[in-house]
Amino acid sequence: MMSTSKFQEIGQILRDHQRFAILGHVRPDGDALGSQLALALSLQALGKEVRVWNEDGMLEKYSFLPRAELLTKPPSTPEDFDVAIALDTAIQNRLGTALVAIRSSKIWINIDHHPSNPGYGDVAHIDSSAPATAEIVFHLIKSQGLPFNRDIAENLYAAISTDTGSFQYPQTSAHTFEIAAELIRTGLDVGRLSQQLYENYPRRRLELLRELLRTMRFQQEGRVASFGLTLKTAAELGVLPEDNEGLIDHLRAVRGVIVAVFFEELSDGKVRVSMRSKSDTVDVCAICQKFGGGGHALAAGARVRGSLPEVEERVLAEIRAKIGSLKAAAPPMT
Numbered sequence: 001m002m003s004t005s006k007f008q009e010i011g012q013i014l015r016d017h018q019r020f021a022i023l024g025h026v027r028p029d030g031d032a033l034g035s036q037l038a039l040a041l042s043l044q045a046l047g048k049e050v051r052v053w054n055e056d057g058m059l060e061k062y063s064f065l066p067r068a069e070l071l072t073k074p075p076s077t078p079e080d081f082d083v084a085i086a087l088d089t090a091i092q093n094r095l096g097t098a099l100v101a102i103r104s105s106k107i108w109i110n111i112d113h114h115p116s117n118p119g120y121g122d123v124a125h126i127d128s129s130a131p132a133t134a135e136i137v138f139h140l141i142k143s144q145g146l147p148f149n150r151d152i153a154e155n156l157y158a159a160i161s162t163d164t165g166s167f168q169y170p171q172t173s174a175h176t177f178e179i180a181a182e183l184i185r186t187g188l189d190v191g192r193l194s195q196q197l198y199e200n201y202p203r204r205r206l207e208l209l210r211e212l213l214r215t216m217r218f219q220q221e222g223r224v225a226s227f228g229l230t231l232k233t234a235a236e237l238g239v240l241p242e243d244n245e246g247l248i249d250h251l252r253a254v255r256g257v258i259v260a261v262f263f264e265e266l267s268d269g270k271v272r273v274s275m276r277s278k279s280d281t282v283d284v285c286a287i288c289q290k291f292g293g294g295g296h297a298l299a300a301g302a303r304v305r306g307s308l309p310e311v312e313e314r315v316l317a318e319i320r321a322k323i324g325s326l327k328a329a330a331p332p333m334t
C-alpha cells in the first residue's frame with residue numbers, strides 16, 4: 001500500500017539533487033513510457049536536468065504522448081548522474097542498454113508495481129497493489145507537492161489506461177478511478193486520448209492478428225489457448241515488435257480460457273513468451289519464473305532459449321501440468 005515515509009524519502013532525494021536519469025523496461029508498454037515521461041516532466045518543471053532513456057526509444061504508437069520527444073534511446077557513451085530512477089522494471093537488467101548508459105549514479109531509486117521485483121537499488125518503492133506504476137508516480141508527485149500539469153496528467157492517464165486494460169483488470173480500484181478523475185480535471189480530453197490509444201493502429205497489426213489466428217491452438221478442453229509468431233512471418237508482414245502488444249487479449253477473451261499464451265520467435269535464439277491468466281488459481285508469474293521470467297500473477301512473461309516449437313512444447317507442458325492439477329476442483333466451462 002501507499003507508504004508516506006517512502007514518498008518523503010524519495011521526495012527529499014529528488015529535491016536535493018540536480019542530474020537525473022529516468023529509465024524504463026525494454027519492450028516498453030504504455031505504463032513504462034507514460035510513467036517515465038510524467039516523472040521527467042515534473043522534475044524538469046522543478047528545474048532539474050533530466051535524461052529519459054529507453055532501450056527501444058519512443059514507440060511510434062505512443063509518439064502522440066505529450067513531450068514524447070524527451071524520451072530517447074540511450075547514448076552509446078555512458079554518462080554520470082546524481083540519481084537514476086528505474087520505473088516499472090521488475091529486474092534491473094530489463095533496463096537493457098539504458099542500464100549500460102549509466103556510468104555512475106550516486107543513488108538508484110526503484111519504483112514499481114511488479115510483485116516479483118526484488119527491491120534492487122538504494123531506495124525501492126514496490127507497491128504490488130497498484131495496477132500501474134503510473135499510480136505510484138501520481139502519488140509521489142502529489143504527496144511531495146511536485147509540479148503537476150496537463151501534460152503530466154495525460155502521460156499518467158495513458159499509462160494507467162493501458163496497464164489496467166482500459167480500467168478493467170482486477171487491480172483496478174475505486175482509487176484508480178479517483179486518480180483518473182483527478183487527471184481528467186486538468187482538462188484532458190478522454191475521447192481524443194482513447195482514440196489515440198485504441199483506434200489508431202496501423203493496418204499491419206490486424207494483418208498480424210490474422211496470421212496469429214491461423215496458428216491458434218486450444219488445449220485442456222479449451223482452458224489453454226495459444227498462438228505463435230515466427231521471424232519469417234513477422235518479416236513478411238513488416239511488423240514492428242510493438243504491433244503485437246494486446247493481441248493476446250483475443251485469446252484471453254474466449255469463454256472457458258484460463259491461460260492464454262503468445263510465443264514470439266526472437267532474432268537472438270530465444271522465444272518471447274507472453275502469458276495471461278483469468279483465474280486466481282493459476283499464477284502465470286510463477287509459471288514464467290520457472291523459465292527465468294516474471295511479472296504479475298495474471299500477466300507475466302519470459303524469454304526462453306530454444307526454437308519456437310521447442311519452447312512452445314516446454315511451456316505448454318508446464319501449463320498443462322498446472323491446469324491438470326486443478327481439473328478435479330473445477331469442471332470445464334463450455
Ligand code: 5GP
Pocket residue numbers: 025090091114273274275292293294295296299300301302303
Ligand atoms: P507482456 O506479456 O505484456 O510482455 O508482459 C506482461 C508482464 O510480464 C509485464 O508486467 C512484464 O513486465 C512482465 N514480463 C514480460 N516479460 C518478462 C521477462 O522476460 N522477464 C520478467 N521478469 N518479466 C517479464
Ligand code: MN
Pocket residue numbers: 031032088113131132133163
Ligand atoms: Mn506496469
